[in-house]
Amino acid sequence: MTQAYVVRFVGGPLDGRVDSHAKAPEAPKQTVTHVHLHGGPKIVHHYDLQYAVEYGCEYRLRVEE
Structure with a gap:
């Protein structure tokens, strides 16, 4: 039995979202962009890739300066 590749x-x-994939991607995206659309202005967040040996990888919110 193989373990799933987990992305947190x-x-x-x-925050707290967990995606499971059958196998690790060949070339994971270095940055994931999340765009929140609602009644107000568009809000964009960027998440940067960091590897986590225990389960796969995680994307951490980029701190905009």
């Missing part, structure tokens, strides 16, 4: 999101509106 840390921080921002996606």
